[in-house]
Amino acid sequence: MKVLYGFEYRRGVSVIHRIDPRSKMIYVILFTALTVYFVNPLLLLLVLSSSLPIVAISRIGSRWSQSIKGSLFFIAFIFIFNFIGIVWATGSVYDAVISGISMSIRFIALISIFSVFFLTTSPEDLTQSMVQVRIPYDYALTFNMAMRFVPTLSREAQIIMDAQKSRGLEMEKGNLIRRIKNYIPVLIPLIISSFRRAELVADAMESRAFGASKKRTSLYVLALGKRDALFILITVLSFLLLLSLRLVLGIQ
Amino acid sequence: MVNYDEYVNVANMAEAVRGFSRARNLALSAVFAAMTAAGGLISIPFFPVPLTLQTFFVYLSVLTLRRSAALSQIIYLVMGLVGLPVFARGMSGYAVLVGPTGGFLFGFLVGTFCSGFLLDRMKGRRYAGVLSLLLCAVIVFGLGWVWLAYWLNWDFVMALWLGVLPFLPGDAVKAVLALAVGKRIRLS
DSSP, rough: GGGGGGOOOOOOSSHHSSHHHHHHHHHHHHHHHHHHHHSHHHHHHHHHTHHHHHHHHHOOHHHHHHHHHHHHHHHHHHHHHHHHHHHHHHHHHHHHHHHHHHHHHHHHHHHHHHHHHHHHHHHHHHHHHHTTTOOHHHHHHHHHOOOHHHHHHHHHHHHHHHHHHTTTTOOOOSHHOOOOTTTTHHHHHHHHHHHHHHHHHHHHHTTTTTSSSOOOOOOOOOOOHHHHHHHHHHHHHHHHHHHHHHTOOOOO | OOOOHSOOOOHHHHHHHHOOOOOHHHHHHHHHHHHHHHHOOOOOOSSSSOOSHHHHHHHHHHHGGGHHHHHHHHHHHHHHHHHTTTTGGOSSHHHHSSTTTHHHHHHHHHHHHHHHHHHTTTTTSTTHHHHHHHHHHHHHHHHHHHHHHHTTSSSSHIIIIIGGGHHHHHHHHHHHHHHHHHOOOOOO
């Protein structure tokens, strides 16, 4: 699951890393909205390329390209399903190909925008910024924990599967009941290790007095600075520029 | 004299003493959200539809988390919404949530909420687990069916054949599996 690497934060020191998550969220919201609005593949390509300067500045190229490469695998699915759907509905192969290309670029653009956000935002900052936009702390925390668990768990599932296969477990054999039974030696270790992980995290939280005080205060409070103003300005200007391509020039 | 009560959340400590604390609940919800996501990525090739372990984890979350199971599903949906490829076949984003199969995803949320509530109410009674899983499955498939029918221009029969019937045998097995595993899990 290489695409998940694009969502795992590694510490970095670039300007983008130091920008407030809330300003980066503005970028994410505006540009994902554009992916909904645009239909033309070339315009969608422009939206996709909007994340390139950010990737260059924040030097996250290798991990970002890994997540893009990983998402290429899913594009085949999207293309085929879309192709069948459109040919079924309209009977036009040309339309189907064009809309398939659009759908694929839209998917990559979405992955790219979100992975840029998650690669440059530390989980602590993300939680803090979610709390500062008044999302309850419990939900913000659980969300961030889950975000961290997903790559860990899918890696662990893969490791357990490989281990059981090396012990001679044949997973793709037999009838339905047999196949489901084949998954038990994978599921049980996965569930147990996940529960153990949850218990460890809960113990760690409690040993740091989680939930002991009614009012939770923060040592660090995020504040918007000049850097954020500049980032938001560039984001909004390029958003308006792209939007005008459709609104003014009339490209679909 | 310091008013101790202002600084210490007594209700929370009592909960912790009883053994099922808020921290534990949150950590387990996070793990179940992640497991539901990972379950969508593991698929067993089978005719006519590939089986995924997604609903297995949905059922298991009802049995272990009861009323907080819905929280894990909210988190799961939000993760998919922000672009993590956690929905079935590695999909993500708003398009899936409002798309033809979106009903099943919302069904996970509504289903876990209702059946978790039911399980809490029937705690300790016989067949509580079976009944709540049945309710969960009915809600998940019911919502998914109606939603899919809407996408097929209200063709309920077609939606039944495409989205409900092929999945039922697999889901029955997964529910039994979840019951067997759930019985073994005792949260300390």
